[in-house]
Amino acid sequence: MAKYTSVSSLCLLEKYEALATLNSKGTSNSQTIHIGDIETNYTLEKAKVTKRTAKMVEKFCLQYDLQDKIMFSHQKMALGVGEKEVHFIENRYHEFKDLFPCLELWDVEKLKALEPKIVYLHKFKNIWRSVKE
Numbered sequence: 001m002a003k004y005t006s007v008s009s010l011c012l013l014e015k016y017e018a019l020a021t022l023n024s025k026g027t028s029n030s031q032t033i034h035i036g037d038i039e040t041n042y043t044l045e046k047a048k049v050t051k052r053t054a055k056m057v058e059k060f061c062l063q064y065d066l067q068d069k070i071m072f073s074h075q076k077m078a079l080g081v082g083e084k085e086v087h088f089i090e091n092r093y094h095e096f097k098d099l100f101p102c103l104e105l106w107d108v109e110k111l112k113a114l115e116p117k118i119v120y121l122h123k124f125k126n127i128w129r130s131v132k133e
Helices: 044-063 083-096 108-114
Strands: 077-080 104-106 129-132
Touching: 044 083, 077 083, 083 104, 104 108
Parallel strands: none
Antiparallel strands: 077 129, 104 129
């Protein structure tokens, strides 16, 4: 804020026990443009509005050739663990897939092939799913 506004002094309050334990670099969470696809607390209506406004920011950055300078692309995933969460993710995928056609619903075998350290217990075979853009 001090760099981009007339504010001359700032006070930061850390939520966790040490500085930057959640975000350790500028391209991480606090700088993310959320588009509403995997934010599992967003309703479909909120996701529609969020996607529209995020697209405006993206178009602005692309217009000024800011990709890989201040705008970076990152893969994202929401993972359901346990029958209740898996059911939630599956329902959410079906509700959101028209708005976000790049979403994918993975079964445990695909997840295991791509992210083997996440899936290490075979007994979860039928209850792990994820949504990815």
